[in-house]
Amino acid sequence: MAGTPKQRRRQAVQQSQRGAEETPFVKWTLIAAALLFCFVFLLLPLVNVLAQAFYKGAAFYWESLTNHDAWAAIRLTLLVAAVSVPLNVAFGLTAAWAIAKFDFRGKSLLITLIDLPFSVSPVVAGLMFIVLFGLQGFFGPWLDAHDIKIIFAVPGIIIATVFITFPFVARELIPVMQATGTDQEQAALTLGANGLQTFWYVTLPSVKWGLIYGIILCNARAMGEFGAVSVVSGHITGQTETMPLRVEKLYNEYNSAGAFAVASLLALLALLTLIVKTWLEWRQARDFTKAQLLQPTAATGAREGGSELA
Amino acid sequence: MSIELKHVTKQFGEVVAVNNVSFSVKEGELIGLLGPSGGGKTTVLRMIAGLEVPTSGDVLIRGQRVNDVSVQHRNIGFVFQSYALFKSMSVFKNIAFGLKIKKWKRAHIQARIEELVDLFGLQGLEKRYPHQLSGGQRQRVAIARALAPKPSVLLLDEPFGAVDAKIRQELREWLVKLHHDLNVTTVFVTHDQEEAMEVSNRIVIFSRGVLEQVGAPREVYDQPANEFVARFIGVMNILEPEVRDGVARIGELEFPAHGQPDGQKLRIGFRPYAVQISSDLTQFRYHAVLRHTFFLGIMLRVELELPSGLVLRARMSKEEYAREGLYDGREVSFHLRQYRVLARERAALSPETELRYQQPPIVGEHI
Numbered sequence: 001m002a003g004t005p006k007q008r009r010r011q012a013v014q015q016s017q018r019g020a021e022e023t024p025f026v027k028w029t030l031i032a033a034a035l036l037f038c039f040v041f042l043l044l045p046l047v048n049v050l051a052q053a054f055y056k057g058a059a060f061y062w063e064s065l066t067n068h069d070a071w072a073a074i075r076l077t078l079l080v081a082a083v084s085v086p087l088n089v090a091f092g093l094t095a096a097w098a099i100a101k102f103d104f105r106g107k108s109l110l111i112t113l114i115d116l117p118f119s120v121s122p123v124v125a126g127l128m129f130i131v132l133f134g135l136q137g138f139f140g141p142w143l144d145a146h147d148i149k150i151i152f153a154v155p156g157i158i159i160a161t162v163f164i165t166f167p168f169v170a171r172e173l174i175p176v177m178q179a180t181g182t183d184q185e186q187a188a189l190t191l192g193a194n195g196l197q198t199f200w201y202v203t204l205p206s207v208k209w210g211l212i213y214g215i216i217l218c219n220a221r222a223m224g225e226f227g228a229v230s231v232v233s234g235h236i237t238g239q240t241e242t243m244p245l246r247v248e249k250l251y252n253e254y255n256s257a258g259a260f261a262v263a264s265l266l267a268l269l270a271l272l273t274l275i276v277k278t279w280l281e282w283r284q285a286r287d288f289t290k291a292q293l294l295q296p297t298a299a300t301g302a303r304e305g306g307s308e309l310a
Numbered sequence: 311m312s313i314e315l316k317h318v319t320k321q322f323g324e325v326v327a328v329n330n331v332s333f334s335v336k337e338g339e340l341i342g343l344l345g346p347s348g349g350g351k352t353t354v355l356r357m358i359a360g361l362e363v364p365t366s367g368d369v370l371i372r373g374q375r376v377n378d379v380s381v382q383h384r385n386i387g388f389v390f391q392s393y394a395l396f397k398s399m400s401v402f403k404n405i406a407f408g409l410k411i412k413k414w415k416r417a418h419i420q421a422r423i424e425e426l427v428d429l430f431g432l433q434g435l436e437k438r439y440p441h442q443l444s445g446g447q448r449q450r451v452a453i454a455r456a457l458a459p460k461p462s463v464l465l466l467d468e469p470f471g472a473v474d475a476k477i478r479q480e481l482r483e484w485l486v487k488l489h490h491d492l493n494v495t496t497v498f499v500t501h502d503q504e505e506a507m508e509v510s511n512r513i514v515i516f517s518r519g520v521l522e523q524v525g526a527p528r529e530v531y532d533q534p535a536n537e538f539v540a541r542f543i544g545v546m547n548i549l550e551p552e553v554r555d556g557v558a559r560i561g562e563l564e565f566p567a568h569g570q571p572d573g574q575k576l577r578i579g580f581r582p583y584a585v586q587i588s589s590d591l592t593q594f595r596y597h598a599v600l601r602h603t604f605f606l607g608i609m610l611r612v613e614l615e616l617p618s619g620l621v622l623r624a625r626m627s628k629e630e631y632a633r634e635g636l637y638d639g640r641e642v643s644f645h646l647r648q649y650r651v652l653a654r655e656r657a658a659l660s661p662e663t664e665l666r667y668q669q670p671p672i673v674g675e676h677i
Binding site: 180181183184186187188189190191192193194197201202205206208 | 359412
């Protein structure tokens with residue numbers, strides 16, 4: 001007999017673990033490959049953006065961000081996000097509610113339609129709106145007669161952004177709402193709550209995390225969208241130029257330091273978004289762990305049995 | 311009357327879920343709606359609550375027609391099968407929800423919840439969230455939440471469906487005690503006949519959307535209105551003997567059928583306890599082999615196989631089994647103490663069709 005019972009037990013444990021585990025070589029090769037990939041394709045370019053942005057010094061960097069046109073681009077980007085994100089939140093809640101809580105004809109068609117912006121190339125999406133609202137377009141003459149400018153103006157940019165960021169909130173909410181079902185809402189009704197109270201006190205809190213997550217993704221895309229916005233904006237500096245458009249324009253004008261300065265700000269927004277997302281996930285995980293720790297133990301279970309009998 | 315249903319029908323598209331159902335519940339009663347899945351009992355409960363609207367017929371609560379009264383204004387407490395606790399709220403907030411909606415004063419809410427927490431044994435759990443509770447605790451929170459606004463009626467959908475067998479028994483006793491203490495009119499849905507028998511003052515039995523019988527547990531057990539009820543409540547042996555020369559025969563068994571035409575088939579039903587077994591082969595007229603013994607605690611169920619292949623289920627106490635020295639494979643004699651002729655499913659069981667068997671060896675009496 002080899003070793004004490006304790007040693008044998010340890011050996012048995014190690015053997016049982018080995019059954020499900022890869023060899024260290026495979027494990028470390030995979031980890032190294034993943035890290036290398038992240039470094040070369042994600043971290044390196046990001047660092048490079050910052051390096052290029054400060055290539056001509058901090059003063060130039062600051063000037064590139066604070067000159068009149070750059071400031072206009074920043075303001076427009078924030079405006080577009082501020083309009084399109086709430087619109088898509090409203091839409092996403094409505095669509096997710098309809099899909100998760102009701103059965104109706106054409107439901108699968110609606111789900112497919114919500115995904116459409118994911119599958120259509122942004123440039124094509126932009127062209128669609130030119131065809132609809134452009135001067136030669138379907139509504140063009142009518143819009144022109146009423147002196148409403150959509151294409152090559154801010155409304156066009158907002159419409160294109162709303163279209164592109166359409167699926168984010170709905171996509172996040174649908175699975176959450178489907179998983180929740182309608183029991184809690186019905187319970188609220190039986191307790192006297194009206195529709196609005198039910199939505200506010202019961203539905204919204206139960207989809208809170210999905211909603212926040214959807215908003216973050218939606219916002220990131222709304223600020224970063226290039227293709228569709230580029231087609232409908234007309235690139236009028238200081239008027240219809242968003243940050244991504246300005247980056248491209250500066251770069252084409254061989255002002256790479258200026259381009260990278262604006263790009264660094266965009267990257268910073270993306271990073272911020274990621275940080276918020278990670279923080280939220282961490283918080284959720286922490287809440288979950290806390291809940292696990294508070295699970296009823298055998299002792300409280302026994303006590304509870306007693307009180308049930310009482 | 312606390313609750314009254316008058317000719318209530320509910321259709322979902324083509325499907326008739328509830329068909330012309332009428333019954334009433336007295337103030338303070340504890341009523342079990344019993345039936346197999348898809349029998350329409352949950353739909354009936356939801357119509358009382360106002361979560362479903364009847365296609366036709368009237369629902370009355372305390373004498374007032376409530377068909378057009380929305381669920382919010384019916385003043386009912388509803389406990390869902392899944393409990394449907396608000397996941398994002400603590401136990402305290404869950405119970406307080408109905409009171410907050412009804413704009414109770416904060417001090418009153420506090421007092422009411424303290425009262426309920428004591429009553430339901432939820433002390434120390436007020437700050438917990440639903441996912442931090444055990445199944446039994448969740449159910450008590452759900453009932454406390456439903457009762458908090460002092461509803462005129464408490465409705466429970468499969469209240470013991472989601473907990474394991476051991477806790478279920480405790481919860482049954484607890485519900486009976488709770489009902490005794492609070493005396494609030496209570497209607498619950500179950501598919502478990504034993505549960506319905508044990509808990510309710512009266513049972514309403516449904517199958518396929520039709521009301522089969524309403525009565526006290528004893529009544530539906532002893533006087534089933536039809537074959538469906540007879541089979542659904544408890545175990546019943548059912549035989550189909552054919553009449554010849556005034557006697558209905560199946561295998562070795564004979565039942566008197568005076569005046570019945572030849573070739574007609576009767577439906578005979580008897581409970582397992584009505585089969586009396588003796589190890590003395592000369593004591594009773596019929597002979598059989600004891601095939602299987604099932605231990606049900608203090609009672610035993612045995613399967614008898616007659617020479618003709620007919621199989622009957624009988625029930626006896628442990629002492630009786632031991633006294634007779636029975637074992638699987640032993641030959642025994644038996645007779646039927648009592649039995650009844652059943653009407654076809656749904657057809658009412660009229661007293662005239664019930665037969666009384668007076669001569670030995672089969673001594674009959676009304677069940």
